[in-house]
Amino acid sequence: xxxxxxxxxxxxxxxxxxxxxxxxxxxxxxxxxxxxxxxxxxxxxxxxxxxxxxxxxxxxxxxxxxxxxxxxxxxxxxxxxxxxxxxxxxxxxxxxxxxxxxxxxxxxxxxxxxxxxxxxxxxxxxxxxxxxxxxxxxxxxxxxxxxxxxxxxxxxxxxxxxxxxxxxxxxxxxxxxxxxxxxxxxxxxxxxxxxxxxxxxxxxxxxxxxxxxxxxxxxxxxxxxxxxxxxxxxxxxxxxxxxxxxxxxxxxxxxxxxxxxxxxxxxxxxxxxxxxxxxxxxxxxxxxxxxxxxxxxxxxxxxxxxxxxxxxxxxxxxxxxxxxxxxxxxxxxxxxxxxxxxxxxxxxxxxxxx
Ligand SMILES: [Zn+2]
Numbered sequence: 001x002x003x004x005x006x007x008x009x010x011x012x013x014x015x016x017x018x019x020x021x022x023x024x025x026x027x028x029x030x031x032x033x034x035x036x037x038x039x040x041x042x043x044x045x046x047x048x049x050x051x052x053x054x055x056x057x058x059x060x061x062x063x064x065x066x067x068x069x070x071x072x073x074x075x076x077x078x079x080x081x082x083x084x085x086x087x088x089x090x091x092x093x094x095x096x097x098x099x100x101x102x103x104x105x106x107x108x109x110x111x112x113x114x115x116x117x118x119x120x121x122x123x124x125x126x127x128x129x130x131x132x133x134x135x136x137x138x139x140x141x142x143x144x145x146x147x148x149x150x151x152x153x154x155x156x157x158x159x160x161x162x163x164x165x166x167x168x169x170x171x172x173x174x175x176x177x178x179x180x181x182x183x184x185x186x187x188x189x190x191x192x193x194x195x196x197x198x199x200x201x202x203x204x205x206x207x208x209x210x211x212x213x214x215x216x217x218x219x220x221x222x223x224x225x226x227x228x229x230x231x232x233x234x235x236x237x238x239x240x241x242x243x244x245x246x247x248x249x250x251x252x253x254x255x256x257x258x259x260x261x262x263x264x265x266x267x268x269x270x271x272x273x274x275x276x277x278x279x280x281x282x283x284x285x286x287x288x289x290x291x292x293x294x295x296x297x298x299x300x301x302x303x304x305x306x307x308x309x310x311x312x313x314x315x316x317x318x319x320x321x322x323x324x325x326x327x328x329x330x331x332x333x334x335x336x337x338x339x340x341x342x343x344x345x346x347x348x349x350x351x352x353x354x
Pocket of ligand 1: 175250
């Protein structure tokens, strides 16, 4: 039965493949050898690698495993804007700057150390559970109304909510699970989870026009399970349409060139440009915009039309320890991480108050 399905899929693929573009969703596997055999690159910038089939015929030889990772993409869907073309700033605010100065490297390091000291943070493990407890207790201590949102046995998101004057929210998210390497997952994604907690602390100190949702997601590495579940539930409860903006943080601490990738879909290009002007105003980062979104917890939100972005380290020079056991604390670039926290804090402060 499975073979028949693949046959139908391949037939469909052959009949529709000519002149079309594909992006690959490698997630966890390296397809470069197979890719180059059957496909030719047409675009390679930012987080976007777009391919076209090399020649007609020979499609039957394409391994089904590779076909399963193809995502068809229309020509106007992808766009990457380099740092050289993003120079705008916004009027500088002293009160925003004074809050950014409170970002504590010591706190961030403490969170990083706790997370990396777990034997593993893979969904369902003891370390994953301990991390969820740590995050929930932390948010409780800072006055958030917290809830554990379980989508599988032993697999729960942690959500912290602080209300604002309006029944609207800005959501900040990062995944706290890892692929499972022992005492690792520093960049992916202890970096984002630590930033989330430090932002949670600072955002708890003031009241805003809009409410804050601190969303620690789980099961990202198993297929965005936690964020998909949250979005589905929030859609039916009506919470989703009250989220006016969101920021996702995934892999934000391995870098050598100061470039931060700001990723969204073409519909929200303006929001990404605005984020880049925040980066130019308040940080030393060089923003690069990359579209469309793929591969992290921002995708389920964008699919439902919630405006927002992913902030992620420059993908072209990403951590060589990506998803490996060498993804350790001593490889991280902490000053770069602190700049990304500044960017996301400043953006949140504007969105919470505007
Ligand atoms: Zn990740």
